Amino acid sequence: MSEQLPDAGPPAEVLELAGVTVRAGGRVIFSDVSLRVRPGEFVAVLGPNGVGKSTLLKAVLGLLPIADGRIRVLGAEPGRHNSRIGYLPQRRAFDPATRIRGVDVVRMGWDGDRWGVALPGRLGGRAGRQARDRVHEVIALVGAEGYATRPIGQLSGGEQQRLLIAQALIRRPDLLVLDEPLDSLDVTNQAAVSALVQTVCRSHGVAVLLVAHDVNPILPYLDQVIYLAHGGAVMGPPEQVITSDTLSMLYGTAVDVLRDRTGRLVVVGQPDSHAEHRS
Amino acid sequence: MSGFSIGGLDLVGDVEHLLSYHFMLNALRAGTIVAVLAGAIGYFMVLRRQSFAGHTLAVIGFPGAAGATWLGLSASLGYYGFCLAGALAIAALPAAGRLTAGLGGYGDESAVIGTVQAFALACGFLFVSLYKGFLSGLTGLLFGSITGVSDGQVLALLVAGAGCLLALLALGRPLLFSSIDSDVARARGVPVRLVGTAFLLVLAVAAAGASQITGSLLVFALLVTPAATASRLTARPLPGLLLSVLIAVAVTWLGEGIAFYSPYPIGFWVTTLAFSSFLLATGYRHGIDRLGRRRPATPRGERRGEVAA
Ligand SMILES: Nc1ncnc2c1ncn2[C@@H]1O[C@H](COP(=O)(O)OP(=O)(O)OP(=O)(O)O)[C@@H](O)[C@H]1O
Ligand SMILES: [Mg+2]
Numbered sequence: 001m002s003e004q005l006p007d008a009g010p011p012a013e014v015l016e017l018a019g020v021t022v023r024a025g026g027r028v029i030f031s032d033v034s035l036r037v038r039p040g041e042f043v044a045v046l047g048p049n050g051v052g053k054s055t056l057l058k059a060v061l062g063l064l065p066i067a068d069g070r071i072r073v074l075g076a077e078p079g080r081h082n083s084r085i086g087y088l089p090q091r092r093a094f095d096p097a098t099r100i101r102g103v104d105v106v107r108m109g110w111d112g113d114r115w116g117v118a119l120p121g122r123l124g125g126r127a128g129r130q131a132r133d134r135v136h137e138v139i140a141l142v143g144a145e146g147y148a149t150r151p152i153g154q155l156s157g158g159e160q161q162r163l164l165i166a167q168a169l170i171r172r173p174d175l176l177v178l179d180e181p182l183d184s185l186d187v188t189n190q191a192a193v194s195a196l197v198q199t200v201c202r203s204h205g206v207a208v209l210l211v212a213h214d215v216n217p218i219l220p221y222l223d224q225v226i227y228l229a230h231g232g233a234v235m236g237p238p239e240q241v242i243t244s245d246t247l248s249m250l251y252g253t254a255v256d257v258l259r260d261r262t263g264r265l266v267v268v269g270q271p272d273s274h275a276e277h278r279s
Numbered sequence: 280m281s282g283f284s285i286g287g288l289d290l291v292g293d294v295e296h297l298l299s300y301h302f303m304l305n306a307l308r309a310g311t312i313v314a315v316l317a318g319a320i321g322y323f324m325v326l327r328r329q330s331f332a333g334h335t336l337a338v339i340g341f342p343g344a345a346g347a348t349w350l351g352l353s354a355s356l357g358y359y360g361f362c363l364a365g366a367l368a369i370a371a372l373p374a375a376g377r378l379t380a381g382l383g384g385y386g387d388e389s390a391v392i393g394t395v396q397a398f399a400l401a402c403g404f405l406f407v408s409l410y411k412g413f414l415s416g417l418t419g420l421l422f423g424s425i426t427g428v429s430d431g432q433v434l435a436l437l438v439a440g441a442g443c444l445l446a447l448l449a450l451g452r453p454l455l456f457s458s459i460d461s462d463v464a465r466a467r468g469v470p471v472r473l474v475g476t477a478f479l480l481v482l483a484v485a486a487a488g489a490s491q492i493t494g495s496l497l498v499f500a501l502l503v504t505p506a507a508t509a510s511r512l513t514a515r516p517l518p519g520l521l522l523s524v525l526i527a528v529a530v531t532w533l534g535e536g537i538a539f540y541s542p543y544p545i546g547f548w549v550t551t552l553a554f555s556s557f558l559l560a561t562g563y564r565h566g567i568d569r570l571g572r573r574r575p576a577t578p579r580g581e582r583r584g585e586v587a588a
Contacts, residue, residue: 061466082468089462099510099519100326100459112456113467115449120517151514167463 086168342403
């Protein structure tokens with residue numbers, strides 16, 4: 001269980017993209033995207049549907065080849081250190097008929113990638129006990145004790161999401177890659193999950209790269225945002241990037257960023273990706 | 280019909296009587312191997328929602344065997360050849376390895392598999408009618424002739440079965456991981472596609488080996504029913520798997536014992552017992568779930584109210 005390699009001191013950059021272009025299905029999804037995430041930073045990836053946010057995360061995980069540019073993840077090529085990355089894909093919910101308990105799903109994050117089977121109970125010895133302790137620890141961290149032993153298919157979307165975040169956290173990753181973790185949650189749970197990710201980020205020093213549709217629940221916690229467009233991307237602190245001027249320039253059309261009395265940001269006039277394809 | 284219904288003192292004598300026949304001993308040996316195999320593999324098959332693929336692999340041996348017999352080759356060759364080819368074909372379907380496979384299982388490949396299965400069965404009947412003298416063997420192909428198993432067949436089955444179980448043991452955790460959540464498994468470095476193909480090959484070997492003895496239909500009943508029953512009784516992976524094996528072995532032994540003293544075929548008894556256990560488990564599950572729902576003011580109930588408000 002050496003999740004912390006002895007020679008792996010904290011790298012200067014957890015994640016670094018320089019001029020990255022990704023092609024899929026014969027067309028360019030996005031081009032010339034540059035991005036840096038330092039240890040313990042909370043970074044949001046924003047942009048309209050279909051602009052390539054999920055694709056960007058897959059490229060970071062080494063699941064997709066890049067056509068141009070350079071990606072370094074934890075100081076190596078993408079895909080080399082994926083056991084030190086906690087990943088939550090964009091998804092629908094588990095099928096209601098899935099009869100596997102939440103704890104079992106969380107446990108898969110610990111040693112689900114090892115060949116063979118784990119010995120049950122006491123037969124597992126010290127390693128088995130260590131694994132079980134860690135499972136309980138992360139389940140408590142995400143506040144899922146009340147329903148972790150129920151079949152995951154029967155849980156609500158928010159409960160499933162918390163258990164999957166626990167699964168992503170179980171190996172004490174250096175980088176969390178979360179694809180729309182707030183999707184399908186109600187406002188209360190959006191705030192709670194956002195705060196949870198923030199806690200993990202700050203108190204455990206885990207860098208977070210999070211795709212969001214609505215920036216508001218995470219806005220107070222963000223160090224950086226990256227806004228994607230088909231032409232490229234802009235990155236910077238939220239107050240500099242989420243402005244009418246910057247977004248109008250990025251999308252080449254008039255975009256307004258409005259702020260309501262509670263401080264919520266509303267982006268108006270942002271093109272959806274189809275409108276952009278036609279132009 | 281008299282022996283098994285009396286129970287008590289007579290039961291021991293009946294079992295001893297039954298075991299004194301060598302053909303019954305071999306039937307029990309073969310049945311046990313098939314049951315252990317089917318119970319274990321079936322657990323993953325049900326979890327992966329590949330029952331339809333499993334059904335196809337179980338029946339696809341029939342046209343293979345019929346074709347091989349017609350060509351004058353060994354039926355065994357036909358069984359293994361068709362099952363393995365079928366497994367590779369299913370594994371090659373784009374849906375089985377697509378990058379964003381559904382959570383908790385697979386599903387969209389069924390139309391293609393169904394098409395292939397129907398065609399394969401049609402070919403089987405063609406081969407049977409081409410090879411005129413074969414017709415008496417047709418029921419054997421579908422329903423098996425477990426009472427005519429030779430020592431050599433038991434040994435061959437044991438070798439194939441041990442190989443399958445070892446492979447399943449080695450695949451273990453990555454197989455479970457990629458069955459439940461293929462996206463995350465792939466990101467964590469599990470060769471999801473390879474694991475899926477390996478599983479289908481294990482399923483094919485088990486189906487081919489077993490259906491030569493018990494017939495295609497009984498193999499499928501043992502693959503799907505005990506696993507579905509077990510998954511209704513527990514949501515824990517290892518106990519679920521062991522329970523599935525236990526149920527498969529129990530219904531096989533009971534079915535063979537009953538069949539020995541009754542005029543009806545083994546396949547019928549085993550399937551009926553398995554189906555009964557499935558009905559019982561489903562009823563039990565419904566009862567438990569309903570009890571859980573009626574319990575007032577659980578934390579979950581409160582959260583639900585909040586969402587609705
Ligand atoms: N394997 C693929 N082959 C061809 N095109 C693809 C492939 N994967 C994604 N795309 C296309 O790439 C574009 C970006 O997809 P992606 O899923 O990254 O968008 P997204 O920004 O995450 O959108 P959303 O907000 O809806 O999740 C889409 O137009 C999609 O159709
Ligand atoms: Mg996406």
